Structure formats: structure tokens, C-alpha cells
Amino acid sequence: MVEDRTRRAVALGFTAVGLADDFQRILDSLPDDWTDLELDLCIADESRYIDASVYLVTCNAQPYSKHDWHWRLIVAHRFGHAASAPTVRGALRLLDDSGIEGELALREARCGRVETVQMWGRPQSVREEFARMRAQ
Secondary structure, eight states, X not given: OHHHHHHHXXXXXXXXXXXXXXXXXXXXXXXXXXXXXEEEEEESOGGGHHHHHHHHGGGTOEEOSSSSSOEEEEEESSSSSSEEHHHHHHHHHHHHHXXXXXXXXXXXXXXXXXXXXXXXXXXXXXXXXXXXXXXX
């Protein structure tokens, strides 16, 4: 699947783009209020699965079993229980640097969600600043 796409890109004269660059392109296309992403990752050479797993452990990649894709990556923007965008970018950069080629697909992007924080006992100025920063 990935090899066919790479061959077509080379045949058409395109240069191969790394996974980290693909991820950055996805981030750049999102609005500023995105909260979390779900991405799928597939590597071209399945014999390097263990090598890739070692790099992806830093961003808590969840392996698929019996699926066309190898891992699911969950990314959080400003809050949440997921890996941060710089951490995921760093893990994908490690894959690029080690020569592991693959394909990244955005499966879901959520926008406009706001973090819930207990504001009891906090001054009004803190509440207003929080509402301004997290406005929908």
C-alpha cells in the first residue's frame, strides 16, 4: 500500500515527504481551537515494526491487531489525556531519521471543546481570564 504510493510519487517526479512533515502539514491545516486528533500510522516495511515501536512508545501509540494500519496516535492540543503535538512530531521525526517510511492518515479531529476546571474560590479576574483564553 505505502510502497505503491511511493513508487507513483517517484514516477511523477515528487520527492518523498517524511512523516513528521506530513504531521506538521496536518497541524497547520487545523483551526486554532482544535482539541484532539486521532491519526492512523502504517509503516512500509513490516520487518521494522519492533524498531518503529521503540520510537513510538514516547507518544503512547496504540497498536492495532488484525488491521491494515499499524498504530493509532491520539494527540492533544492544550489539555487532555493524550500525547502533545511536539512529542508526536518528535517520535515521527525519529522514524524519519531512522529511514522507516510510512503513511499517516487523519481519522478524526475535534474542535471547540473547553477544559473543565473547578473555579470555586478563585477570584473573578482568574475566571474571566480563563474564559477569555478558552473562549469557544
